Amino acid sequence: MNSFDTPPSPGPKKNEWLSHLVIWAILAVELLPFYMMVQISQKDNLLFLENPWLPASPSSWVWENYAHAFRIVFPYVANSIVVAVAATVGCLLFSLMGAYFFARYKLPFSNILWAGFLTLMLMPAITNIVPLFVLLKQLHLLNSLYALIILGMAGGQIFCIYMLRNFIEEIPKDLFEAAEIDGASHWLQLTHIVIPMCGSILATLGILQFLSSWNDFLMPLVILRDPELYTIGVGLIYLDGEYVKHWGEIMAAFLLSSLPMIVLFLFSMKLFVRGLSQGFLKG
Numbered sequence: 573m574n575s576f577d578t579p580p581s582p583g584p585k586k587n588e589w590l591s592h593l594v595i596w597a598i599l600a601v602e603l604l605p606f607y608m609m610v611q612i613s614q615k616d617n618l619l620f621l622e623n624p625w626l627p628a629s630p631s632s633w634v635w636e637n638y639a640h641a642f643r644i645v646f647p648y649v650a651n652s653i654v655v656a657v658a659a660t661v662g663c664l665l666f667s668l669m670g671a672y673f674f675a676r677y678k679l680p681f682s683n684i685l686w687a688g689f690l691t692l693m694l695m696p697a698i699t700n701i702v703p704l705f706v707l708l709k710q711l712h713l714l715n716s717l718y719a720l721i722i723l724g725m726a727g728g729q730i731f732c733i734y735m736l737r738n739f740i741e742e743i744p745k746d747l748f749e750a751a752e753i754d755g756a757s758h759w760l761q762l763t764h765i766v767i768p769m770c771g772s773i774l775a776t777l778g779i780l781q782f783l784s785s786w787n788d789f790l791m792p793l794v795i796l797r798d799p800e801l802y803t804i805g806v807g808l809i810y811l812d813g814e815y816v817k818h819w820g821e822i823m824a825a826f827l828l829s830s831l832p833m834i835v836l837f838l839f840s841m842k843l844f845v846r847g848l849s850q851g852f853l854k855g
Contacts (some may be wrong), residue, residue, distance in 0.1 A: 573579075574782065577733035579851075587819065608823075609823045609826050609827050610827060611628070611629075612624070612629035612819055612820060613637055613638070613641075613820055613824035613826075614627065614633040614820065615634060615637075615819070616634050616820050617817075617819060617820070619632060619820075620819045620820065629769070638828065640821050640823045641822075641825035641827075642828060645804070645807065645825045645828050645829050646801075647800060648804045651717060651801060651802065651804075652785075652804040652805075652832075653716055653788055653832065655720045655721055655724065655803060655813050656715060656786045657724075657782070658695050658721045658724075659720070659723075659724025659728070660724070660781045662679045662721065662725035662779050663724065663725045663729055663732060664726065664732065664777060664778055666729055667733045668736060668737055668762060668767070669737035670729065670733045670738055671732070671735075671737040672736075672762055672766060673757070674733065675736075675740035675741045676740070676748065689730070689733070690730075692730050693731065693734070697727065698738050701790070701794060704791075707792060708795065713799075714795055716795075716801070717801060718787070719795050720791060720795065721727045723791055728733050728781045728785075729786060731780075732777050732781065736774075736777070737769060737774060739770045740766055740770065743765065743766065743769050748761055749764060751764070752820060764840045774842060775840065775843035775844065775846075776844050778829065779837075779840055779843075780843050782836065783833065785834055786804065786805075786832075786833060788803070789805035789806065792805060792806045793806050804829045808819070808826065811825055812829075817826070
């Protein structure tokens, strides 16, 4: 044996097993609520009280829980999808135009305007509830989904413009100058240069904005009054019975309401990770 050859150390294998154990423990803790939601949704109250931790046998599954939950949750899910999609599309559109302005043009006092704009990121959203409520009341937008769409479009623009401006500034100016020589308008520069170059970060911001609008609870609770207009966050809190709680139906409703988000992340995870990685590299 060569004097320079040394037997492999067992240390890395032990460290590797320890790392795997820690990862599996974290995953178990994170997935425990989802496991409880799935297995409770298959039971009635009697089965739940007899054994709340372990799943019931397939022969005793209560499929009526899902049918009942679907009838209740479907209107709330539809309202949430309409609000989240409209707010996300509008937020990205206006944020893209705002970031294009701040990145491409240096007007007098533009730095002061940008600094004042960034101070909005430091303001807690809870401080705007009373002024927003008064403003929406004066505009006759209370108890309507239009109010939630407008608030979603406006509230998400601060962070989106902040992120998009850095990406647009990294685009070579020669591309914009060549487009201007060819007679391209600002809209054509946005659609043919900025959007293709910022596609990954736009997808990431779109997912974050959609998730924020989907999970919004406070503003729908304050603005909406009619049950048929409730979004998913507000609608789910009214599933509890006054005297008896049907845990299987409640958990089935929670499970059905989470499916759109699960599907969204399954089909857009690559774009989400790619946008985050590009943001870290640019940072």
